[in-house]
Amino acid sequence: MNIGYVAIGAAMCLLSCVASGLAMGLATGKAVEAVARQPEASGKITSILLLGLALTESTAIYGFVSALIMMFTLS
């Protein structure tokens, strides 16, 4: 299999990082607004934010792992 095709496919896999980064930025913005509205709940908001960020980051990780597997086993 041509390495050019594999490279293009792996690069297209990593486009999911765009959406993941956008979503995580929006979530952090809302969390900062919530803490500004009620600073006593900052501990709970932080733990919920971290949980949500790690779950959202996993879509970017799926793209990364798929690109890695493509680069290493198809050429």
Next chain:
Amino acid sequence: MVTNWIGLGAGLIASISALFWRRAESKRLAAIKTPTKKQARPKKMATALIILGIWVFLSEGISLIFGASDKGEFTVELFAPRVSLFGLSISSTVLVTWIAMLALLIVALILRLTVIPHLRDIPSGAQNVLEIMVGGISDYTEATSGGGLGDNLNAYFFSVAALMIASAMVELFGVRAPTADITMTFSLALITFVLINYYGIRRKGLKGRIKSLAEPTPVVFPMRIVSDVAVPVSLACRLFGNMLGGMIVMDLLYSSLGNFGIAIPSVAGLYFNVFHPLIQVFIFITLSLTFIREAAELTEE
């Protein structure tokens, strides 16, 4: 060669002169009562120059002693290299996991023999730390999994957390972390899958568990099965991807800095090798408990 000696000399001169400068600045600042930020700035600059001088001195010294670093090709392996042990070919992940397990066992033995026989009502020292760790995970497991599932779940998740943290600590010694191998993370996720089904069947019976997969309408039955299979796959991929990404970034940092990689990689390593694994352990445990709670929950009473 000559530039190395020049750098050595420059670093030495810079750090020694900055030492004298800092001493003079401290004497001048001690005379003022409350120094403003602008007055305290020369002392900070002197401290920075000392550190920079020592860094340049050590790096050039290493270049002189060991020769220039050869910047060859940068390769990363997807699967861990295999070693041969007593005629069998084992992945190095398994070997490093055994070493981590041995270290954990030795720590547990030491704690069992020295701390447990002298338990007191008012804890102090090592007993305090133990109580904080065990109590913290126990309360968190009870709260997230809805309670009533027994104490063995707390003990299992404590062991999993200890194993994952020990695997991450191994990376500080330059060895490839065991959790950066998809076979190990998939094994852990498979145990979670077995636990989810075990608690679901124990609460609802086998027929109840299958019926709960057809919860709103029986049409969604195939989709529920696929999403149930996707749970351990996503757990495994998340842990594997995060650990492998951290390892790739640290390897890139080390190989690009070459002989100058003295203090900078340790600062970056603090984030990638200590903070990242802790967050991933927390996420793994939280997600496993959430899925177990969802499977073992009775909705009609």
